[in-house]
Amino acid sequence: MTHFSDRVERISISGIRKVFEAAGEDAINLGLGQPDFPAPDHARRAAVEAIEAGEADGYTGNKGLPNLREAIAEKHRRDQGVDLDPDDVIATAGGSEALHIAIEAHVNEGDEVIIPDPGFVSYDALTKLAGGDPVPVPLRDDLTLDPEAVEDAITDDTAAFVVNSPGNPTGAVSPPDDIAEFARIADEHDVLCISDEVYEYTVFEGEHRSPIEFAETDNVVVVNSASKLFSMTGWRLGWVYGSTRRVERMLRVHQYVQACASAPAQFAAEAALSGPQDRIEEMTETFRERRDLVVEGLEDIGLTVPSPGGAFYVMPEVPEGFVDECIDRGVIIVPGEAFGEHGRGYARLSYATDTESLREAIEIMGEAYEAVI
Numbered sequence: 001m002t003h004f005s006d007r008v009e010r011i012s013i014s015g016i017r018k019v020f021e022a023a024g025e026d027a028i029n030l031g032l033g034q035p036d037f038p039a040p041d042h043a044r045r046a047a048v049e050a051i052e053a054g055e056a057d058g059y060t061g062n063k064g065l066p067n068l069r070e071a072i073a074e075k076h077r078r079d080q081g082v083d084l085d086p087d088d089v090i091a092t093a094g095g096s097e098a099l100h101i102a103i104e105a106h107v108n109e110g111d112e113v114i115i116p117d118p119g120f121v122s123y124d125a126l127t128k129l130a131g132g133d134p135v136p137v138p139l140r141d142d143l144t145l146d147p148e149a150v151e152d153a154i155t156d157d158t159a160a161f162v163v164n165s166p167g168n169p170t171g172a173v174s175p176p177d178d179i180a181e182f183a184r185i186a187d188e189h190d191v192l193c194i195s196d197e198v199y200e201y202t203v204f205e206g207e208h209r210s211p212i213e214f215a216e217t218d219n220v221v222v223v224n225s226a227s228k229l230f231s232m233t234g235w236r237l238g239w240v241y242g243s244t245r246r247v248e249r250m251l252r253v254h255q256y257v258q259a260c261a262s263a264p265a266q267f268a269a270e271a272a273l274s275g276p277q278d279r280i281e282e283m284t285e286t287f288r289e290r291r292d293l294v295v296e297g298l299e300d301i302g303l304t305v306p307s308p309g310g311a312f313y314v315m316p317e318v319p320e321g322f323v324d325e326c327i328d329r330g331v332i333i334v335p336g337e338a339f340g341e342h343g344r345g346y347a348r349l350s351y352a353t354d355t356e357s358l359r360e361a362i363e364i365m366g367e368a369y370e371a372v373i
Helices: 015-022 041-052 066-080 094-104 121-129 147-153 176-189 244-257 263-274 278-301 322-328 355-372
Strands: 089-092 112-117 133-138 158-164 192-196 220-225 238-241 347-350
Touching: 041 263, 066 089, 066 238, 066 263, 089 094, 089 244, 094 121, 094 192, 094 220, 094 238, 094 244, 112 121, 121 133, 133 147, 147 158, 147 176, 158 176, 176 192, 238 244, 278 355, 322 347, 322 355
Parallel strands: 112 133, 112 158, 158 192, 192 220
Antiparallel strands: 089 238, 220 238
16 A cells, blocks of 8 residues: 655745735735846856756766856855865756755754744754754844843654754754854764854844854755846755765765756856856845845835845744735735744744835735734
8 A cells, every 4th residue: 555754744835935825916925035136247147057068968076067166165155254165066956956965865764953933944844854843942033032041852763953044944053152052062962053043144133153163073064046146046056064974974865865966057157257246246235225125115004024134034922913914915924823832923024025025015914913913
């Protein structure tokens, strides 16, 4: 008799996707985290030129093109001061695959993985698919992850914990002292810190720091992606890096589930990383202006809104029925419980859309708020 695996029965379709798929054609969709900028022209041209020259027709090496991995290594040397060997980088099918192979390579059946709650939906699901048990840790009032809470949650069964700054769904940026503490915890407790850094360039207040900058052992693995950094979500190109022994184990998973990342996307990402970076500043300033517009608008409605220090999400506290009322009126937002039990009573809004739509959405959300209070 055929049956489904226990692992897949432990997970369900993402709450974000459920809301997204249910959106009407005329709805204002603030539910999906996707930058609304075009990919850099020089990245697009690099992919086209590689295709036309016949250089992107075949498999690349499992880890990815050497020039891409060198560009990734140079980026992290420049931004984090990390002496990264290109051989310790794996190009992946987006940050999603990078997270998958990092967890799959380090988690045994029954191992615990500490995750932020609310946190990105994949942390919980990928842990369960690996046979592990997610251990949600509530965030502070400012929606940052508390190192002390992470340390208190560690047991003999803990294999890893996840750090995400700037964060999804919160937009919160962890201060450097906290990031240094996460590195210390990984070192002293001999557990893996998986640092999800896909929003690292979108910071308005504070600064992005990586636990790998502070680590004294190899107990940190970093996940990143061109998707949010360069508005290249559809290209599905990410990467993961760590020590040689950790990369070798992650490569064992990657080579069987993916073989290699898309060759055209690799050429595009190498150009994005190596070429002009002016788009990053433009995107960040635009997102800052939108952040201010949305926060002010939601506060004027009467909502309590922790002001996000980065990414392009805001997570206000909302009254019961607010999310459904917004969706019924044509504004798609995601209920906070989609990101964990401690997200209940919140909603996530993405402001990665144009200002006119945001103003219209705020007006509609004001009407929804009046309808439910």
